[in-house]
Amino acid sequence: MKKILLLLIAVISSCTTSNQDDNNSVAQEQKLELVATDIVKHYPLDELSMYQTNYYQTKNINDTIYLFWANKEIPYISVYNLNSEKKITDIKFDSDGNNGIGGWGGFYLHNWDSIFVFGAKSFQVTLANQKGEVLGRCRLYDTGKESPFMLPLPRSNAHQSFLIGDTLYFRANDNSTYRVDEPSFFNANFLYAIDIRTMKGLGFIKIGDSEIDGNENIWGAYFTHLQYTLSFDSSQLLISYPIENNIHIRHFNKKENIKKIMCNSFYFENIKSKWSESKYFNHHEKHYLENPSFRYLLADKYNRVYYRFAYQAIEETNAEGKKQNWDDKPCSIIILDEEYNIVGETLLPKKIYSRNHFITQEGLWLSEGHYRNPDLDEDNLSFRLFKLQRKK
Incomplete structure (x- = not known):
């Protein structure tokens, strides 16, 4: 396995940039569209769960699909039957002690007895079961050697983690030089891999583009919102930068150059960063808001299509100040x-749908949990079904 991983790292690291594909413009025929249906699923929230989260996952276990919805601040996961909309159980973890996970930075659930918890403070991945019992650990570095702030930080959610064979890949920072001013520390443009059978770390895999690394005018506010997904055959990694028109494609299993696919939105012109303008200097969030941008990149295996979420620019303050x-x-x-x-x-209606979503055989489900939704119900999760149809 280690030999395979070393070869993989060598292949990915040796990639160079190919010419941009200019044929994929918005001028192409619009054949398909997502149509909102009247079907909405509701999931009751308890006092420990919020209507928005960064940590959630859907999973088919023994022909039943479950929704795992986690609190953003404490290690607590609510489990729902996705179809019946009923809450099944809770999964709770200790933060500290011999059975502690060492901080809460998301999770990836493989099955009921294989839940991988990302430690935001302990720089480790903890293997636990549904009872919250710790079964194993993988430390990214020996935290006794250097200040923890300068060590790699695993931070991920289910959308940013994936399993190929017995290898789990998740997003992490690499600061092996122990220099906090290194761009790689903030960019999180690496995946970290572990063998789930042994809980041994297999090392970092670079996914960023050397032309983009450390360049905030492309990465977005605070170097966040980089998104990626696997191709349908798991041989390619599709990468979407926030303020960059192209989708970047890296190949996992053969020596091949990075491929760039032009993927513009119909609703705004080609993105041209405004970072060089003086009013944006060190005003990261203002720069992100007032630039068009991209965020989520999803693979719909049922319809064999990909979805890229595009966001139009807005002013930092609204008409009410x-x-x-x-x-x-x-x-x-x-x-x-x-x-x-x-x-x-x-184009989605404004201020209705939030950042949370999942895909089933029925279609794409979007959360109606936007904080400014006039019909927002903070006691329930609400997901509306969108069907992929041919445009009439």
């Missing part, structure tokens, strides 16, 4: 086929 945030940016969803051709784009 109130500061706006990332969720206030109007969103559209670009649809790409298996060959990465744009085949449609759907």
Whole structure:
């Protein structure tokens, strides 16, 4: 396994940038669209759960699909039957002690007895079961050698973690030089791999582009919002930078150059960063809000299409003088086929849908948990079904 990983790292690290594909423009025929249905699923929240989270996952276990919804601040996961909309159980973890997970930075659930918890403070991945019992640990570095602030930090959610064979990949920072001013520490442009059978670390895998690494005018506010997904055959990693038009493709299993696929939105022109303008210098969030941007990149294995979420620019403050945030940016969803051709784009209503979503055989489900939704119910999760259809 280690030999395979070393070869993998060598292949990915040796990639160079190819010419941009200019044929994938918004001028292509819009063949498909996402259509909102009247079908909405509701999941009751308890006093420890919030209507938005960064840590959640859907998983088919023994032909039953579950929704795992975690508190953002404490290690607590609510488990729902996705179809019946009923709460099944809770999964709780200790933060400290011999059975502690050492901080809460997300999770990846493989099965009921294999839950991988990312330690935001202990720089480790903990293997636990549904009872919260710790079964194993993998430390990224020996935290006794240096200040923990300068060590790699695993931070991930289910969308940013994936399992290929017995190897779990998740997003992490690499600061092996122990220099906190290194761009790699903040960018999190690496994946870390562990063998789930032995809980041994297999090392970092670079996924960033050397032309982009450390360049905040492309990464976005505080170097966040980089997104990626696996291709349908798990041989390619599709990468979406926040303020960059292209989707970048890296190949896992053969020596091949990075491929760039132009993926523009119909609703704004090619992104041209404004970071060089003096009013944005050291005003990261203002720069992100007032630039068009991209965020989520999803693979719909049922319809064999990809979805890229595109966000229009807004002013930092609204007409009432109130500061706006990332969720206030109007969103559209670009649809790409298996060959990465744009085949449609759907504009969503403003201030209804939030950042949470999942895909089932029925279609794409979007959370109606936008904090400014006039019909927001903070005691229930609400997901509306969108069907992929041919445009009439």
